[in-house]
Amino acid sequence: MPQDTHPAIGVIGLGAMGRGMAGSLRRAGYPVHVFDVRAEAVQSFVAEGGVACASPAEMAQRCEIVVSVVVNAAQTEEVLFGDAGAAAAMRPGSLFVMCSTVDPNWSIALEGRLAERGLLYLDAPISGGAARAASGQMTMMTAGRPEAYDKAGGALAAMAAKVYRLGDRAGNGSKVKIINQLLAGVHIAAAAEAMALGLREGVDAASLYEVITHSAGNSWMFENRMAHVLAGDYTPLSAVDIFVKDLGLVLDTARATKFPLPLASTAHQMFMQASSAGHGREDDAAVIKIFPGIELPQAGRGADLSSPAD
Incomplete structure (x- = not known):
């Protein structure tokens, strides 16, 4: 499918999971814009074909879909409503996809707060680890209004092998x-x-x-x-x-x-x-x-049985 048929998508947070998700979207043909407080993480992705944004607000002006992969609810609040936050800059009908692990009641309330601004919302926590995120094989536990899923289109499937739809309102995903x-x-x-x-x-x-x-x-x-x-x-x-x-x-x-x-x-x-x-x-x-009284294996000694970053 030609790249210009895909909507621009922004990914906020290029940690272990977000970096892989951004890469999966780019491989699927989406124009991917990125923001992270760590400039080196942004530049690394830009070198692979991504587009850097200086703030969540700048991303919101460029993208119809914003995917947030930050640590917690406090960071999500900052991304949306802090200085240069995304919420005030998102055009009505745009979609915010929240992938953090949060209090379900907070997620339910966030859906209402964004709806007041004419914005769509998906409660969409993720699981599977960095390796599965990088290969597009992770799991998404989602809940939201039908129009939010319609707006997401094929983006969720580009990021995850399993996308579970758990309700027509936010909350059950979390x-x-x-x-x-x-x-x-x-x-x-x-x-x-x-x-x-x-x-x-x-x-x-x-x-x-x-x-x-x-x-x-x-x-x-x-x-x-x-x-x-x-x-x-x-x-x-x-x-x-x-x-x-x-x-x-x-x-x-x-x-x-x-x-x-x-x-x-x-x-x-x-x-x-x-x-x-x-x-x-x-x-x-x-x-x-x-645990007391045990001697743990040390790095560089014995067999390395470490598995992928999951």
Whole structure:
């Protein structure tokens, strides 16, 4: 399909996920405009054929669709309503796609705030990791009005292999995402606990990893994150503090209806402990560092079983 038949799309936030999503859109033939507070991230994408924007407002003036891939609701507020924010510059009928993990009630309210300006909105959190984002194989959990989907056209499919439509109003996308994060956080915490016990009991870490990943106790998070532990590599593909935030959102949502979440509560405390010990900006596998009396594998020693950036 010729490139000039595609609407211009802006991507705000060129982190682990946003960078891959922008690349997927460009490969699909969309003119892609980008903004990030890190100039080097913008210039790297411009070198591959993207168009730099100096602010979200400038992007909004150029693009019919703006995709936000920032960390949280506060950053999304800044992108939309801060100095040189996108909301005031977007033309009526334009679409804002919100891909962050946020409080579902905040997302519901945002849909109304944008509608007052004549703007369309998709509640569209994402999952799958950097490698899947880069290959267009990630998952999007979306909810929004039919006209918002119509405006998005084929852009969602260009970014994701699985695009789930979970409701005709905002909210359910974010609700499903935080449920996913409940499981992800609990699974990482459980994986770390299991590996820590193995190390404490003197089991060879690589052998334990091999056995578990071929046994019934395996999980995707054990296989992925414990590979980081074996490699001694805590470069943050998803940081400890992300799960402090996301599990906090899970607990806040459940607390509003007095719904008990004992496993999520324990996992949240584990990530809080790791963060307070100084590991908040390390990979979330660093939650294993809260366990006493174990010697963790060091970088450059033993087999590197690290998997792609998911």
